[in-house]
Amino acid sequence: MxxxxxxxxxxxxxxxxxxxxxxxxxxxxxGAKNSVLKLMAACLLTEGTFVIRNVPDIHDVAVMADVLRAMGVSVSRVGDALTIERPEAIIPEAPYALTEQLRASTAVLGPLLAGIGHARVALPGGDDFGPRPIDMHIAGLEAIGCRFEISGGDVHAAADNLVGNSVLLEYPSVGATENVMMAAVRAKGTTVIDNAAREPEIADLAGFLNHMGGHVIGAGTSTITVDGVEELRPVEYTVVxxxxxxxxxxxxxxxxxxxxxxxxxxxxxxxxxxxxxxxxxxxxxxxxxxxxxxxxxxxxxxxxxxxxxxxxxxxxxxxxxxxxxxxxxxxxxxxxxxxxxxxxxxxxxxxxxxxxxxxxxxxxxxxxxxxxxxxxxxxxxxxxxxxxxxxxxxxxxxxxxxxxxxxxxxxxxxxxxxxxxxxxxxxxxx
Missing domain, CATH: 3.65.10.10 (Enolpyruvate transferase domain)
Known part of the structure; x- marks a missing residue:
């Protein structure tokens, strides 16, 4: 050499x-990386100050924090606790410079559509071990009233009225299950997700949403039922x-x-x-x-x-x-x-x-x-x-x-x- x-x-x-x-x-x-990233995204559902504890000090959490900051959300850390302040007005966009670093950035789609009604998210990156398309995320969200267009490497999404529906996933995708859960929690009526992912991180997200005032039952089983609510509130929560x-x-x-x-x-x-x-x-x-x-x-x-x-x-x-x-x-x-x-x-x-x-x-x-x-x-x-x-x-x-x-x-x-x-x-x- x-x-x-x-x-x-x-x-x-x-x-x-x-x-x-x-x-x-x-x-x-x-705390579980694969849970905390989704809890951070769920903070987009309503304005106010959230505190998430037992958060690992890792790069993916820092990137997700930057994704939220790019939308106008304040994120700060003291010890193992994140404080996330979501203002009334945010920019519902996730730029490629950030999403290319983090596949979990697609988790902002559901809460943005439920909380703001529209979103633009650059197609994500992440680990290099083969393609994991977001087709199931889109199909599940379309079933409850979302509309999508993909152009220029971005996912453009809109939702005038989210309405509960039956969602059958072709595969128990963790990300698709989470996105549908986060959107359905603000939909009118009841959404039933069949062939849902059963991971403990799914149950953790359901716990977070329920603490916010949502009504999610069955998380951890293959059938999750979400009764939409009109209002949610910020909470303090400890990650699994x-x-x-x-x-x-x-x-x-x-x-x-x-x-x-x-x-x-x-x-x-x-x-x-x-x-x-x-x-x-x-x-x-x-x-x-x-x-x-x-x-x-x-x-x-x-x-x-x-x-x-x-x-x-x-x-x-x-x-x-x-x-x-x-x-x-x-x-x-x-x-x-x-x-x-x-x-x-x-x-x-x-x-x-x-x-x-x-x-x-x-x-x-x-x-x-x-x-x-x-x-x-x-x-x-x-x-x-x-x-x-x-x-x-x-x-x-x-x-x-x-x-x-x-x-x-x-x-x-x-x-x-x-x-x-x-x-x-x-x-x-x-």
Missing amino acids: ERGHQDDFDRQDRIEVRANGPLEGAVAIG SDRIEAATFMAALGVATGEITLVGARLDHMAILCRKLGEMGVRTSSDPDGVWAMCSGRLRSADVSTLPYPGLPTDCKPLLVAMLSVAEGVGIVTENLFSGRFRYVDELVRMGADIRTEGHHAVIRGVDRLSGAPVRASDIRAGAALVVAGLAADGITVVSDPHHIDRGYEDFAGKLSALGADVCHERPGD
Whole structure:
């Protein structure tokens, strides 16, 4: 490598990982990224001052805050609490410069249509693991009286009168379920969403809307009923804990061994995941502070298939692939939700993993140890999985582009280090 290129690499933002273990102690699990972004969007439904607590200090929250600020909404943070002040008059537009960074920015469509009656939202970006079109969002909102036109990369939407209706989703899309819920809460009459997403974050949003004075029942089941109301009010609310962050630390425990407590985590939100982890050798149980987990030996292989909640979440798949890379035996992983979400596998193979992919399937033959190597994060969970893999690799694993990890994890390296892992996030200028 030429000296100039080496200097550029030395100045890169990166995470360095060395194998270490066992992990011990307690780690605080923050509020769910996939919930708080939607709660922030829901604040557009009515004017006033909201306070949302247990908010992780992560990049995606900062971007969503900027989306709201671009509309004229005030957003400030003190500790883990966001204060969001929505004035009477706002600009119902989300510019591409922001939406390209955050796929969840589409969540502003429903509340803008319900609260203002029109919206212009640039088509979003986000993680790079295949297309996730918003067709179902549009179809669901059209069913209750919204009109759409897509031109110039923007979604132009209007709603003169929202009227409750039956909405059947072709697939239990989380985003479509949330957008329809947020719009239907201000519609005239009753909206019934069938084949709705069942994730805990859906139930959290329903709780937020109900605290505002909405009437949403059935969240967490495949049928959600929303009775429209004429008025909503601003509220204070605490975000549910992040089950994917909890899963990440359990994955780290699996490859490094040890015993940890996941403070604030909820076992009932991870039942099938914990059952699968149990097959692999990670013991879990409820604890007064959250969830207790222990792993005392080498992991065992298992077969894994991603499915909509309550099935194994696709966000956990990269973590499970990293675990299976050093497990005893052969495991088969099937991705049923998104295409292109095996792009991190090449990075694990660089570390010595024995993985073969074909279409939606990956066959992983566990090896005794991985080897440290320079690797690159391609999205939030892939980046976290590479850090986890580094805990079972000889030598030094250097993960570049860790800004992806910062999108979804608050002080990931610091939390792992506090449990005894040898992980360091080096930033330019540190």
